[in-house]
Amino acid sequence: MGLGFLLQQPFAQHALLAAALVAVSCGLIGPFVVARGMAFAVHGIAELAFTGAAAGLLVANNPVVGALIGSVVVAGLIALFGAKQGERDSSIGVILAFGMGIGVLLLGFYQGFATAATNILFGDIFGVSGSQLIILLVICLIVIAVMGIWYRPLLFASVDPEATEARGVPVRGLGLLFLVVLALTVTGAAQVVGTLLVLSLAITPAAAAQRLSASPLVVAGLSIVFAVVAADGGLLASFQSNVKASVFITSLSFAIYVVARLTGPLLRDRRRAHRQDRPAGQEATQPPADPQTAGYACQDG
């Protein structure tokens, strides 16, 4: 089977489109997940998609809608229990453990084959139906809309919550809004790469992008590009082999991160060299700083 033939098949087209939609949402929220230190929240929400899916199967025979509704409930619980930064991770752990237990219980009640629920754990990209595609598209549009409207105050609040509050921004409300959007995105992603591998699209591309730039919009752009390359690139690679797409997606994502980690410091050094070459630049008049700030000739005092 050639790649050209495969690409004409609806299941392959659906898969590529689904991966791209998930990647754009994940890439867009990724920098905020990293800035707010919410990697564990992503993991918790992703695993609890299993519980939501099991509940959805049991009640309405619809794991996807169950997972989506469940994720919003989980987002609310995390916001409720983990309002303080220090207790957030422990609250997520508490909710995660209890939620998974409920998931196992619910699945026990389900009489049919539970593949739909376990698919949420490992991803079933080639089983994406037309209606699931529409759900993913809607999620992606919601993420783009929310981010487009609240990007600036959300970034401000992620970086400096006290100053943001002093400017009259409702920081807590914004945090809850972000959690809900995060929950929808992660649950959507869970269908494509699976719950266990969601971190590779929601965090790795953003972490890689941050190694290469400190400009908020450049980081956002790179993060989206890296996520799409990993998701669709991994998918195309899996068409040519018998290995599951998740393996390629996570590997590609990881490879991008490693390359960014290795090249990031070089980029900084080049920028410094460029700066010091500039005539009459203030930078050149300062001595190189300690190793921690190396690459940026600066030190006050």
Add this chain to the structure above:
Amino acid sequence: MRWEGDVNGSAGSAIALRGATVRFGDHVIWEKLDLDVVPGTCLAILGPNGAGKSTLLKVLLGLLPLSAGTITIDGRPPGHGSAEAGYVAQQRVFDPDLPIRGRDLVQFGVDGQRLGLPRTRARQVDPVIEAVGAQSYADVPIGLLSGGQQQRLRIAQALAGGPRMLLCDEPLLSLDPAAQEEIVAVIDRHRRENGTTVVYVTHEISPIADVVDQVLYVAAGRWAAGSPDTVLTTQSLSALYGTHIDVIRVHDHIVIVDGDGTGVGAHHPHDDHVHDTHDGHPPEGHPH
């Protein structure tokens, strides 16, 4: 016994409080507070942890309403997080990977509360970055800068909106003495050049003792206000705490110790949200 500043009305005051009281349920943080601050003044709000200093700052920022009494900022009630007041919080550690440069942080001071995508405009931020002397590292990721450099950029952020009042909440905490001195100098130069009213909330007056015109001391639900020389005396603080307090001046340090030498921090039953009991430490002015 209370020391009051100018009581001739609030007409020209940058800050005017009349009978201001904050209560959470039955718990009185402070009450019947009267204060007038003339524009361009440097005011220090002092007191042990938990005395309600930060609560007062929230009131000044318009984030918390008074339970009783009135407050006006420039003759008007404070707007909800209005741009009239710039806010400098205490230095906190930024993650080294945070995708934010100094100039992005400063730009938030102009439009961080507005919706939309972030855009950093040199025209809006360069003048304040220069004013705090941060131009050489304004493009560096914020997490890679030293504490003093980060604090200069926070001040630039607070100044970016062109505020008539600068509110600084423990801005010198966790900075070394040299950096503290620089930060105080940067803020004070801006105050003298622009007539900005500056309010420091701090539990340690020594680093700012040279620039402070007026002191508001809050402790145990009571308060005293006036010039540093009238408020920071053995007599006035003893009256405030209701027990004997020694105010000792050693070179440019001001040390406040209670009668048995254990530190006045033990005398604050109104400790509502800060659980630092100051074991054996005076609340302010202890030498470095």
